[in-house]
Amino acid sequence: MRIITPLFLFLPLTNLTLPVAALPAGGPEPPVQARPPSGTLDHLSPYCQLSLWQHGPGNGASWNGFPLSYPGALPPDVKGSFNYDENLNNQCVNIFELNPENLASQISSCIVTGWCECEFFARQECLQTLFTAANRRDDSLWDRGNVDNRIQSYKCWYTQHEDRFDWCTVTWQGVDAKSFEHINMRKQVVWKRGPRYQDVIDKTRIGKCRRIPDRDHEDWQAISSIVFNGCTCNLYREESCMGEGLGSYGNSGSTILKDSFSPLFYDKGIRSYMCFHPVGVQTADRSDIDTAGNPDLPPEVEI
Structure with missing residues (x-):
């Protein structure tokens, strides 16, 4: 018996606009920063999806959205059926622009899933890398070293980790x-x-x-x-x-x-x-692969 397929996708809120804000000075002609749409996410579909929380998941200030998408109906689009905006690819986004209250420099949990990878920074100009994430759920950044309450900006780019x-x-x-x-x-x-x-x-x-x-x-x-x-x-x-x-x-x-x-x-x-597709921080190696790379029963768990 076997199984696999993506989950329901809750689309971003409609009738949103993409406000534009200049990045802090970090060199000549800084790129334009687009603000990606927010929305309700399930994190189980092949889209770039991001959730940020002030405390644990669902607690405190938060932002849920689609870092590489634009609002509105899905077009017959590039990248398959991926609702994808090239202007948001690899663009620096300041957390203050997403939620000016109680989120910048106070993020303690996050989820990144879908066809993207994201890098998080300790400075607003997307400088001083803290960590990168793809298909990762982190409910307690305070357990991951010196990254808790430090995220001030991020950038995401298109990848297809699910294809692997x-x-x-x-x-x-x-x-x-x-x-x-x-x-x-x-x-x-x-x-x-x-x-x-x-x-x-x-x-x-x-x-x-x-x-x-x-x-x-x-x-x-x-x-x-x-x-x-x-x-x-x-x-x-x-x-x-x-x-x-x-x-x-x-x-x-x-x-x-x-x-x-x-x-x-x-x-x-x-x-x-x-x-x-897997989401989360891996803490133990897979135990179901034989020497030929085929499925195998893992060791029995003690009752």
């Missing part, structure tokens, strides 16, 4: 059906290893809803662990990847989700999932 994506895997560990016992008139689980199932998600399955085969069978009514390798996946309580979401997990490396006694894993917990 080949496949990823999601590996599920169920429990043995004999693990279910009635104790004091209640059905409880005494954990024993049961079925193991791996979903290999290739390019054609990105963004498509998936479900564990025979999820209603007793040996799948509890899940002891999930290992994500090479992609980011949303988990859902409903069969059709609708309704209440249960969180997003995974990045370009290996991520283990293990919480045996959580409602997330037991009975009516996870019923479906949808995976996308």
Whole structure:
């Protein structure tokens, strides 16, 4: 079983204009700085998308937008269906121009996804590089060295990092059906290893809803662990990847989700999932690739 496809895209707000402001003096004839449109983002589509927050995601002052796009309807455009404005490519943008209050020099989390890479700077003139990012979610810049509360400007440029994506895997560990016992008139689980199932998600399955085969069978009514390798996946309580979401997990490396006694894993917990190109900071190497470069089961996770 396999999976992959991009997610819904929330378009930028319409009827926006692109105010123009001169960059601070940094040399002869500084380039014109266009202000990219803001909008509501999902960070799972093949567009250049950027979110900046004063504190953690969703907290404090923020800016969400499309650094390389212009507002309005999508044209039959260059770069495929990418809503792309050459004037914004590699242009310096001052954070003050995006949000003059409580954001410049106070950014503590960010997301960069889509067909672009962005560089962040400690000075308004796009000088003094702090870091670059592509397909990266960083909820806590205070953990990344001396970059927290320092971003004053950025520039983004067109790339297609998603084109390098080949496949990823999601590996599920169920429990043995004999693990279910009635104790004091209640059905409880005494954990024993049961079925193991791996979903290999290739390019054609990105963004498509998936479900564990025979999820209603007793040996799948509890899940002891999930290992994500090479992609980011949303988990859902409903069969059709609708309704209440249960969180997003995974990045370009290996991520283990293990919480045996959580409602997330037991009975009516996870019923479906949808995976996308990886977003986030990789903390561990992939564990699902054999010596020939093909999909392989990762090491079993201890119960």
